[in-house]
Amino acid sequence: MRTLVIDHPLVAHKLTRLRRAETSSATFRLLAEELVTLLAYEATDSLRVQPVEITTPVSPTTGREMAEPLPIVVPILRAGLGMLNGMMKLMPTAEVGFLGMVRDETSLTATTYADRIPHDIHDRQVFVLDPMLATGGTLVAAIELLLERGARDVTAICLLAAPEGLARLEEAFAGRDADVTVVTAALDERLNEKGYIVPGLGDAGDRLYGSAE
Ligand code: URA
Numbered sequence: 001m002r003t004l005v006i007d008h009p010l011v012a013h014k015l016t017r018l019r020r021a022e023t024s025s026a027t028f029r030l031l032a033e034e035l036v037t038l039l040a041y042e043a044t045d046s047l048r049v050q051p052v053e054i055t056t057p058v059s060p061t062t063g064r065e066m067a068e069p070l071p072i073v074v075p076i077l078r079a080g081l082g083m084l085n086g087m088m089k090l091m092p093t094a095e096v097g098f099l100g101m102v103r104d105e106t107s108l109t110a111t112t113y114a115d116r117i118p119h120d121i122h123d124r125q126v127f128v129l130d131p132m133l134a135t136g137g138t139l140v141a142a143i144e145l146l147l148e149r150g151a152r153d154v155t156a157i158c159l160l161a162a163p164e165g166l167a168r169l170e171e172a173f174a175g176r177d178a179d180v181t182v183v184t185a186a187l188d189e190r191l192n193e194k195g196y197i198v199p200g201l202g203d204a205g206d207r208l209y210g211s212a213e
Contacts, residue, residue, distance in 0.1 A: 001169060001170050001173050001174055001180045001181070001182070002179070002180070002181040002182070003161075003166060003181070003182045003183075003184070003187075004042055004043070004181065004182070004183045004184070005161075005184055005185075005186065005187050006038070006039055006042050006183065006184070006185055008038065010038060011035065011038050011039070011185050012185075012186075014031050014034055014035045014038070014185075015035060015159070015160075015185045015186055017031050018031045018032060018035065018159065018201050019199065019200070019201045021202070023207075025207060025208065025209070025210060028207050028208060029082055029208055032082045032083060032086065032131070032159065032208065033082070033083070033085050033086035033089075034086065035086065035159060035185060036083040036085075036086030036087055036129070036157060036159075037086040037087070037089050037090060039157050039159075039183050039184070039185060040086065040087050040089075040090045040091070040127075040157060041090065042183055043127060043155050043157050043181070043183040044090065044091070044127075046125075046153075047066065047071065047091075047125065048066070048067040048071075048125060049064040049065060049066055049067055050064065050065060050066075050067040050068075051063070051064055052064065052065045066091070066093065069123055069124050070093055070094055070095055070124075071091065071094045071095070071124060071125040071126065071127060072094065072095045072096070072097050072117075072118070072121060072124050072125075072126050072127070073087050073088065073091065073094045073095070073096050073097070073126075073127045073129065074096070074097045074098065074099055074117060074126060074127065074128045074129065074142070074146070075087075075096070075098060075099075075128075075129040075130075076099050076100075076101050076128065076129065076130040076138060076139075076142055077098060077099065077100040077101070077114060078100075078205045078208075078209065079130070079131045079132070079204040079205040079208060080099075080128075080129040080130050080131065081208075082131065082204070082205075082208040082209070083129040083131060083157065083159075084096065084129060087127065087129060087157070091127075094127075095118075097116050097117040097118065098114060098115075098116040098117075099112065099114065099115060099116070099117060099128075099142055099145070100112065100113045100114025100115070101113070101138045101141060101142060103135075103137060103138055103195075105194075105195070109137055110137045110138040110140075110141045110142075112141065112145070115145070117145070117146070117149060118149070119149060120149060120150055121146065121149045121150050121151045122149075122150030122151065122152065123150075124151060124153075125153045125155070126146050126151045126153065126154045126155070127155050127156075127157060128142055128143065128146070128154060128155070128156045128157070129156075129157055130142070130156060130157075130158055131158060131159040131160070131204040132158065132159065132160055132197055132200070132201075132204050133156070133158040133160065133161035133162060133165040133166065133169070133182065133184065134162050134164070134165050134191055134195055134196065134197050135162075135164060135165055135168065135191065135195055136164065136165035136166070136167075136168030136169050136172075137168070139156055139158075139165070139169060140168060140169060140172045140173075143156070143169075143172070143173065143180060144172070147176070147178055151178070152177065152178045152179065153178070153179045154178065154179070154180050154181070155180075155181040155182075155183060156169075156180075156181070156182045156183070157183050157184075158182060158183070158184045159184065159185055159201070159204070160184060160185065160186055160188055160197050160200060160201065161182060161184040161186070161187050161188065161197075162187075162188055162189075162190060162191050162197045162198075163187065163188075163189075163190065164190065164191050165191075166182065166187070169182060188200055
C-alpha cells in the first residue's frame with residue numbers, strides 16, 4: 001500500500017482553515033472542494049493515458065488523453081459528497097458511482113446502505129472519496145467491495161488520516177493483488193475514545209451539511 005501525505009503550502013493553508021471550529025458550513029464546503037482539487041492533482045499521478053494524434057493551429061503532433069475505460073469516482077455518502085465537485089473539476093469525464101456507508105458510533109463498524117457501483121469494474125481505476133480516515137473500518141469495507149467487483153487500482157482521497165486507520169488499511173491490503181493508495185492532506189496524532197481524529201476537524205458530515213439529528 002502507498003501513502004501520500006501532501007506537503008504543500010496551499011494544502012496546509014486550506015486545511016488549517018477547515019480545522020478551525022469557527023469556520024462556517026458554507027466556507028467549509030468551499031474549502032473542502034478546493035482542497036480536494038489539490039489532492040486530486042497528486043492522486044492522479046498514475047492516471048492511465050493513451051496517445052492521440054491531434055493538430056494544433058501550427059502542426060500535427062501526438063498528445064495524450066485519459067485512456068478508456070474511464071476512471072470511476074466513488075464518494076462515500078454522506079460526507080464524501082462534499083468532495084465530489086472538487087474531484088470532478090479535474091476529471092469531468094470520469095464516471096461516478098455512489099456508496100452509502102454508515103458507521104455505528106458504539107461498535108465503530110461500517111454497514112452499506114446504498115450501492116451504485118457497476119458490477120464489473122476490472123480495468124477501471126477507482127478514486128474513493130472519504131474525508132476522514134479514522135478507524136479505517138468504512139474505507140476497508142468500501143475497498144473490499146471494489147476489489148470484489150474486480151478493481152485492482154484503488155486510490156482513496158482523504159482530507160485527514162489517523163495512524164490507526166492507516167495501520168488498519170495496511171493490514172487489510174498489504175500483500176494483496178491490488179494497488180491501494182491513500183492520499184491525504186495530513187496524518188494527525190491519534191483517535192480519541194469516541195473514534196474522532198485528534199486534532200482533526202470534528203464530524204466532517206456535520207460540518208459540511210449540519211447535524212442530521
Ligand atoms: N469521522 C468524522 O467525521 N470525523 C472524525 O474525526 C472521525 C470520523
